[in-house]
Amino acid sequence: MRRLVWPAAVLVLLLALNVFFTPSFLSIQVRDGHLYGSLIDILRFGAPLILVAIGMTLVIATGGIDLSVGSVVAISGALACLQISQDAGLFTAVALALGLCLLLGAWNGFLVAGIGIQPIIATLILMVAGRGLAQLITGGQIITVNSPAYKMIGGGYWLTVPFGIVIVAVVLAVTAFLTRRLALGMLIESVGGNAEASRLAGIRSRGIIVMVYAFAALCAGVAGLMISSNVSSADGNNAGLWIELDAILAVVIGGTSLAGGRFSLAGTVLGALIIQTLTTTIYSIGVPPETTLLFKALVVAAVCLIQSPSFREKVFHRRRRAVAPAPATDEKVRVTT
C-alpha cells in the first residue's frame, strides 16, 4: 500500500491544480439523465487506456512487455466495424473481434514462451504487422458505421454512468478476482520474480505466459471496440496509436517493476488516471498546444523520479549527511563464473 502513496499524491496535486484554474472542476451534475463533469470525462476518456494498462500490468509482472496492444486496438475496432457495416449482428461482430484478439495474443505468448524470443522483439512483430492487418481489414479506408447498439459500447450510458466506465469496472473486478482471489496473481508474480525457481517448483510457466499475453490482447481488443464505437468508425492507421507507450507508463507510474515480479492493479489504474488527468490539465491551464508533449514529458519524468527512493534520498537528504560514506556496492556486484 505504501508504494501507492506517491502516485496518489501526484494525482491529488494534478486535481488541485485543475481546481485552481477551473473552480468548478470537481462538480458533477446530472444532465439529461447522464452524469456530467470533468471528473467523469477523465474516467470516460481514460477508459481505453486503463483497460490496456490492466492487461499490460500482468504482462510486465511476468517480466515481459507487449508493444503490440496499439495495433490490436486498431484490429479489433476494424473487424467489428467491418462486420457491422456488412449487417452482422452486434454479438457476432464483437465475438469475432475479441476472438481474433485472443488469437493474436496467444500468438505473442507462443513467440515468447514457446520459441523463446525476447518479448520486446516478439511483440514488435505484431506491432508492425498488426497495423497492416488492420488496414487490410478496413481496405485502407476509414469504415464508418451507423449502429446505435454498437455506439452503446463507447458512447452509451447505463444508469446515468457512461458505459465505458462500467466496462472498465467489470474488467478490473474480473482481473482482481482472477489474480487475487484465485491463485493466478501469485503464479504470475512467481514466474516474473524467478522463472527458473518457478519451473523447479512445478509451475507451468509457459501456459501462464501465453495466458497473460492473450489476456493483454483481449483487454486491448475491448479498448479497441470502445474507441471505434465512440466515434462510430474504424481507422486502421490511427486507432490506438502509441497507446502501448502510455500503458507501459501507467504501469510503471503505478509501481510495478519492469523487471517483473510484484504488480499492483490499483497502482496501474492510478497511473492511467494520472496520464489522462495530465492531458486534461494541459488543456485547462492553457499550455500552448505546440508545447503539450514537452510539458507532458517533463511531468512524467518528475513523477518517475519522485517515486524512486534513491532519488528522494539524494535530493532531500543531501544536506543532512555531512560526510557521505563511499558506496560499497561495486564489490558485491561482480560474481565469478
Place this chain on the structure above:
Amino acid sequence: MGEAAAVLTMKGICKRFPGVTALDGVDLRLLPGEVHALMGENGAGKSTLIKVLTGVYPADAGTVELGGATVAFGGPLEAQRAGISTVYQEVNLCANLSVAENILLGREPRRRGRIDWKRMRARAAELLSRLELSLDVSAPLSSCSLAVQQMVAIARAIDVDARVLILDEPTSSLDADEVAQLFRVLRRLKEQGIAILFVSHFLDQVYEISDRMTILRNGRLVGEYPTRELSPVRLVAKMIGQELAALERLHGEHKTFDRPLVEARGVGRAGAVEPFTLTVHEGEVVGLAGLLGSGRTEVARLLFGADHASTGEITVGGTPVSLRTPRAAMNHKIAFCSENRKEDGLIPDLTVRENIILALQATRGWTRPVPREQQDELVSRYVEALKISPPNPEQLVRNLSGGNQQKVVLARWLILAPRLLILDEPTRGIDVGAKAEIQRLVAQLSDGGMAVLFISAELEEVLRLSHKVEVLRDRRLVAELPNDDRLTTDVLMETIASGGRA
C-alpha cells in the same frame, strides 16, 4: 628454487565483505616456469584471491609483490599491463569477431590511425604459433571449438608480455582430447618461463599438470605443497578440513530395505554425467558424495526432471516413468531442494507464506487456490516445526537469513508429502544450529518411510545420515558403499581420490 626466484609473492592478504571474511592472511607465491594449482572447495576464497591479485578488489591488508616491487593494481587492465593475465572459465570473447580481432582487440596494430589488417593477421598467427596452433585467423571465432576458443583467449592473454597467467577453471567445458591439447600448450608456456596459476576441481588434471599447489579453506591458507609430495587423499582431507569430532550416527541399527522406490538404470546426460545406475528404497537415506563438479547436482537434476536424460530409464515403484519436467516428477511424489536456493529455489519478492505454498499451488493449478485458512494453518505448522524465524509468514523471504530461507524451501516440499526428497547441499552456508535441526529432520523423515537422496560436501554429514553412500568422481558414479562400521570419512576420501580403483 628459493624465495628470491618468485615472480609473484602475495603475503598476508585479507579481504572482508560486509558480514564475511573472504580471505584471512593468505600467502601465495608463484615461481617462473611452474604450474601452480590453487585448490579449495567452493567458497574457500580462490576467486576472491584471484580478484585481489588482478585488482578487481582492493586488499584490506597484505602485500602483493611482482618481480620484487610492491604493486597494487586499480583493475584487471592495469594488472594485465604489468604482465598478469587472466583467462576465465567462460570464454570472454566476442564470437562474432574473427580470431585475429579477438586476440588483438583493443591493441590493433595501426597505420595512420587505421587498422593495419595485414600486420594484425600476421601478429595473431605468430601468437598462435607460440601455442603450436595453426588456425585461419580471419575465420570468425564462433566457427572454432570451445577448446580452440580457450586457446585463443590464452593467446590474447600472453600477447602482452605475460609473466603470470591465471587460468580459472579452464577445463570445465572441455572434453578429454581438448584438455590434452590445452595441457600441451601450458607445458610450452611453462618452458617459456611463464608462471601459471591453475584453478580446477578436477583432481586428475591437477596432478597431471601442476608442480606445486596452495590449498585454501574457508578463506584461510592451509598450506603450500609440492604436488608430488601430497597424495590425493591428503589433498582432499586438507580441502574439506576433517573435523576430528566423534561421529554420531543418527541411524543406529542397520535396517534392510527391500522395497525399491526409484530405480535409475543407465541414466545419463551427455556433457553432464555419465550413465549411472542407482536404486533408492523406501525409507532409505542415500548419500551422494564427491567433490564439487563431480556430477552430484547433475544426478539430482536428472532424477527430478529438471534436465532431460539422454539415456537410460527411470522407474518409480516398478513402473517406467518419463520425467520430462519437474512437474512430472512432482506427480510421482519426487521433490527437489536445489543447491542454489537464491537462484533455483526462492522467489525473493514473495512472502514466506507464498513461497511455502508455491509448489502445492502449482500442483493444484491457478484455478483452485489453496484456501487461505488452509494456507495459514500449513504455514504456521511448518514455521513452528522448522523454527523459521522471524515467525512472520507475511515477511518477504528475501529478508530472511540463509538458514531460514533454506527451511522455507524445505517446508515448501514437505507439505507435498513426497516419497522421495532430494536435498542438494541443504546445510551449506547455514549456521550450526540450523544444520543440526535439518539433519535431525532428515533422520525423522526417513524413519517415517520417506526416501531421501542427500547431497553434501561434508563427508561427516553424509556418513551420519546415510544408509548407503554413492561416490561420484569426474562426472561418473564410481562406487556404492554400504554405510556400515567399516565406512569412515577416510575410506570415503580414499574412494573420492582414487575413483574406486583402490
